[in-house]
Amino acid sequence: QLQLQESGPGLVKPSETLSLTCTVSGGSISSSSYYWGWIRQPPGKGLEWIGSIYYSGSTYYNPSLKSRVTISVDTSKNQFSLKLSSVTAADTAVYYCARHPQLVGATGGWFDPWGQGTLVTVSS
Protein backbone atom coordinates (compact mmCIF):
# COMPACT_ATOMS: atom_id res chain seq x y z
CA GLN A 1 0.00 0.00 0.00
CA LEU A 2 1.45 3.32 -1.09
CA GLN A 3 2.19 5.76 1.72
CA LEU A 4 3.52 9.31 1.73
CA GLN A 5 5.11 11.10 4.67
CA GLU A 6 6.01 14.78 4.90
CA SER A 7 8.98 15.95 6.94
CA GLY A 8 10.73 19.21 7.69
CA PRO A 9 10.92 22.12 10.14
CA GLY A 10 7.69 23.14 11.80
CA LEU A 11 8.80 26.73 12.31
CA VAL A 12 10.31 29.06 9.71
CA LYS A 13 11.25 32.71 10.13
CA PRO A 14 9.76 35.39 7.86
CA SER A 15 11.75 36.02 4.66
CA GLU A 16 13.47 32.64 4.92
CA THR A 17 12.93 29.53 2.79
CA LEU A 18 10.51 26.76 3.77
CA SER A 19 11.85 23.30 2.92
CA LEU A 20 9.86 20.07 3.10
CA THR A 21 10.45 16.52 1.88
CA CYS A 22 7.91 13.84 1.02
CA THR A 23 9.07 10.24 1.34
CA VAL A 24 7.18 7.65 -0.69
CA SER A 25 6.99 4.07 0.54
CA GLY A 26 5.22 0.99 -0.80
CA GLY A 27 5.78 2.02 -4.40
CA SER A 28 8.22 3.69 -6.77
CA ILE A 29 8.29 7.42 -7.39
CA SER A 30 9.67 6.58 -10.84
CA SER A 31 6.37 5.23 -12.12
CA SER A 32 5.58 6.71 -15.52
CA SER A 33 1.89 6.88 -14.67
CA TYR A 34 1.98 9.46 -11.92
CA TYR A 35 2.80 12.99 -10.91
CA TRP A 36 3.65 13.93 -7.34
CA GLY A 37 2.17 17.05 -5.84
CA TRP A 38 2.18 19.50 -2.95
CA ILE A 39 -1.00 21.03 -1.53
CA ARG A 40 -1.38 23.34 1.44
CA GLN A 41 -4.18 24.41 3.77
CA PRO A 42 -3.96 27.51 5.98
CA PRO A 43 -5.58 27.05 9.39
CA GLY A 44 -9.36 27.14 9.03
CA LYS A 45 -9.21 27.67 5.27
CA GLY A 46 -9.42 25.67 2.07
CA LEU A 47 -6.99 23.65 0.00
CA GLU A 48 -4.50 25.24 -2.39
CA TRP A 49 -2.47 23.32 -4.98
CA ILE A 50 1.18 24.43 -4.92
CA GLY A 51 2.72 22.41 -7.72
CA SER A 52 3.57 18.99 -9.08
CA ILE A 53 6.53 17.07 -10.47
CA TYR A 54 7.04 14.07 -12.73
CA TYR A 55 9.80 11.54 -11.99
CA SER A 56 11.77 12.93 -14.92
CA GLY A 57 11.91 16.30 -13.18
CA SER A 58 9.27 18.06 -15.25
CA THR A 59 7.39 20.52 -13.05
CA TYR A 60 4.34 22.74 -13.13
CA TYR A 61 3.40 25.27 -10.50
CA ASN A 62 0.45 27.32 -9.31
CA PRO A 63 0.89 30.63 -11.15
CA SER A 64 0.23 32.56 -7.93
CA LEU A 65 3.22 30.91 -6.23
CA LYS A 66 5.46 30.17 -9.20
CA SER A 67 8.02 32.90 -8.50
CA ARG A 68 8.76 31.46 -5.04
CA VAL A 69 8.37 27.69 -5.52
CA THR A 70 10.82 24.97 -6.47
CA ILE A 71 9.87 21.28 -6.49
CA SER A 72 12.52 18.64 -7.07
CA VAL A 73 12.69 14.85 -7.10
CA ASP A 74 15.31 12.37 -5.87
CA THR A 75 14.46 9.01 -7.40
CA SER A 76 17.34 7.27 -5.60
CA LYS A 77 15.72 8.11 -2.26
CA ASN A 78 12.11 7.81 -3.48
CA GLN A 79 11.52 11.38 -2.33
CA PHE A 80 10.38 14.69 -3.70
CA SER A 81 10.85 18.08 -2.09
CA LEU A 82 9.34 21.55 -1.83
CA LYS A 83 11.12 24.84 -1.36
CA LEU A 84 9.13 28.04 -0.86
CA SER A 85 11.19 31.20 -0.60
CA SER A 86 10.59 34.57 1.04
CA VAL A 87 7.88 33.24 3.32
CA THR A 88 5.47 35.40 5.28
CA ALA A 89 2.80 34.67 7.87
CA ALA A 90 0.41 34.02 4.98
CA ASP A 91 2.40 30.87 4.19
CA THR A 92 1.52 29.34 7.57
CA ALA A 93 -0.37 26.17 6.70
CA VAL A 94 -0.58 22.41 6.84
CA TYR A 95 1.42 21.14 3.87
CA TYR A 96 0.40 17.88 2.24
CA CYS A 97 2.09 15.75 -0.39
CA ALA A 98 0.07 13.45 -2.64
CA ARG A 99 0.21 11.35 -5.78
CA HIS A 100 -1.85 12.12 -8.87
CA PRO A 101 -2.18 10.19 -12.07
CA GLN A 102 -1.16 11.43 -15.48
CA LEU A 103 -4.23 11.90 -17.70
CA VAL A 104 -4.79 12.45 -21.40
CA GLY A 105 -5.76 16.08 -21.86
CA ALA A 106 -4.52 17.14 -18.44
CA THR A 107 -1.17 17.18 -16.75
CA GLY A 108 -2.54 15.47 -13.66
CA GLY A 109 -5.75 14.12 -12.21
CA TRP A 110 -7.02 13.39 -8.73
CA PHE A 111 -4.83 13.35 -5.61
CA ASP A 112 -4.68 9.99 -3.88
CA PRO A 113 -3.25 8.97 -1.52
CA TRP A 114 -2.28 11.93 0.66
CA GLY A 115 0.32 12.20 3.37
CA GLN A 116 -0.88 13.03 6.87
CA GLY A 117 0.27 16.63 6.49
CA THR A 118 2.73 18.75 8.43
CA LEU A 119 2.04 22.14 10.00
CA VAL A 120 4.54 24.84 9.13
CA THR A 121 4.31 28.09 11.06
CA VAL A 122 6.01 31.24 9.82
CA SER A 123 6.97 33.38 12.79
CA SER A 124 9.96 35.16 14.22
Next chain:
Amino acid sequence: SYELTQPPSVSVSPGQTARITCSADALPKQYAYWYQQKPGQAPVLVIYKDSERPSGIPERFSGSSSGTTVTLTISGVQAEDEADYYCQSADSSGTYQVFGGGTKLTVL
Protein backbone atom coordinates in the same frame (compact mmCIF):
# COMPACT_ATOMS: atom_id res chain seq x y z
CA SER B 1 -7.36 33.09 -12.24
CA TYR B 2 -9.52 30.00 -12.67
CA GLU B 3 -11.99 29.25 -9.85
CA LEU B 4 -14.32 26.47 -8.80
CA THR B 5 -17.41 27.70 -6.94
CA GLN B 6 -19.00 25.71 -4.13
CA PRO B 7 -21.68 26.69 -1.60
CA PRO B 8 -20.11 27.37 1.80
CA SER B 9 -22.51 25.12 3.65
CA VAL B 10 -25.17 22.47 3.22
CA SER B 11 -27.35 21.05 6.00
CA VAL B 12 -29.42 17.87 5.95
CA SER B 13 -31.12 15.56 8.42
CA PRO B 14 -29.93 11.96 8.83
CA GLY B 15 -31.30 9.68 6.15
CA GLN B 16 -31.92 12.51 3.70
CA THR B 17 -30.00 13.26 0.50
CA ALA B 18 -27.28 15.90 0.42
CA ARG B 19 -26.26 17.53 -2.84
CA ILE B 20 -23.12 19.66 -3.09
CA THR B 21 -22.45 21.54 -6.31
CA CYS B 22 -19.27 22.82 -7.92
CA SER B 23 -19.34 25.18 -10.89
CA ALA B 24 -16.73 26.44 -13.36
CA ASP B 25 -16.43 27.18 -17.04
CA ALA B 26 -13.98 24.41 -17.91
CA LEU B 27 -15.86 21.58 -16.22
CA PRO B 28 -17.35 20.35 -19.52
CA LYS B 29 -13.76 19.78 -20.70
CA GLN B 30 -12.03 18.62 -17.51
CA TYR B 31 -12.87 15.89 -15.01
CA ALA B 32 -13.88 16.81 -11.48
CA TYR B 33 -12.88 15.08 -8.29
CA TRP B 34 -14.32 15.21 -4.77
CA TYR B 35 -12.67 14.92 -1.36
CA GLN B 36 -14.01 14.50 2.16
CA GLN B 37 -12.03 16.09 4.99
CA LYS B 38 -12.79 15.60 8.65
CA PRO B 39 -11.22 17.81 11.36
CA GLY B 40 -7.53 17.19 11.86
CA GLN B 41 -7.34 14.68 9.01
CA ALA B 42 -6.00 14.69 5.48
CA PRO B 43 -8.54 14.83 2.63
CA VAL B 44 -9.85 11.52 1.32
CA LEU B 45 -10.85 11.00 -2.32
CA VAL B 46 -14.52 10.01 -2.60
CA ILE B 47 -15.22 10.56 -6.33
CA TYR B 48 -12.89 10.71 -9.34
CA LYS B 49 -13.50 11.32 -13.06
CA ASP B 50 -16.82 13.02 -12.27
CA SER B 51 -18.66 9.88 -11.15
CA GLU B 52 -16.27 7.04 -10.36
CA ARG B 53 -16.10 5.81 -6.79
CA PRO B 54 -12.79 4.52 -5.34
CA SER B 55 -12.77 1.16 -3.65
CA GLY B 56 -13.75 1.41 -0.01
CA ILE B 57 -16.02 4.43 -0.48
CA PRO B 58 -19.66 3.68 0.44
CA GLU B 59 -22.18 3.41 -2.38
CA ARG B 60 -24.18 6.30 -0.95
CA PHE B 61 -21.56 8.64 -2.43
CA SER B 62 -22.10 9.43 -6.11
CA GLY B 63 -21.10 12.10 -8.58
CA SER B 64 -22.63 13.58 -11.70
CA SER B 65 -21.91 16.24 -14.27
CA SER B 66 -24.09 18.58 -16.28
CA GLY B 67 -22.59 21.37 -18.31
CA THR B 68 -20.54 23.69 -16.15
CA THR B 69 -21.71 22.11 -12.87
CA VAL B 70 -20.73 18.90 -11.15
CA THR B 71 -22.60 17.51 -8.17
CA LEU B 72 -21.63 15.28 -5.27
CA THR B 73 -24.66 13.42 -3.94
CA ILE B 74 -24.74 11.63 -0.63
CA SER B 75 -27.82 9.45 -0.31
CA GLY B 76 -29.07 8.38 3.11
CA VAL B 77 -26.72 10.76 4.92
CA GLN B 78 -25.24 9.46 8.13
CA ALA B 79 -23.81 11.38 11.07
CA GLU B 80 -20.32 10.22 10.10
CA ASP B 81 -20.64 12.06 6.77
CA GLU B 82 -20.44 15.43 8.53
CA ALA B 83 -17.26 16.95 7.09
CA ASP B 84 -15.86 19.49 4.67
CA TYR B 85 -16.10 18.54 1.01
CA TYR B 86 -13.85 19.94 -1.72
CA CYS B 87 -14.08 19.66 -5.49
CA GLN B 88 -10.94 19.74 -7.64
CA SER B 89 -10.38 20.08 -11.36
CA ALA B 90 -7.93 21.52 -13.87
CA ASP B 91 -8.12 24.71 -15.88
CA SER B 92 -9.19 24.58 -19.53
CA SER B 93 -5.62 23.85 -20.67
CA GLY B 94 -5.41 20.92 -18.27
CA THR B 95 -2.22 22.30 -16.81
CA TYR B 96 -3.14 23.84 -13.48
CA GLN B 97 -4.98 22.18 -10.64
CA VAL B 98 -7.62 24.09 -8.70
CA PHE B 99 -9.68 23.34 -5.61
CA GLY B 100 -13.08 24.74 -4.81
CA GLY B 101 -13.47 26.75 -1.63
CA GLY B 102 -15.05 23.83 0.23
CA THR B 103 -18.53 23.04 1.53
CA LYS B 104 -19.23 22.25 5.16
CA LEU B 105 -21.83 19.50 5.39
CA THR B 106 -23.78 19.59 8.63
CA VAL B 107 -25.92 16.62 9.64
CA LEU B 108 -28.71 18.02 11.78
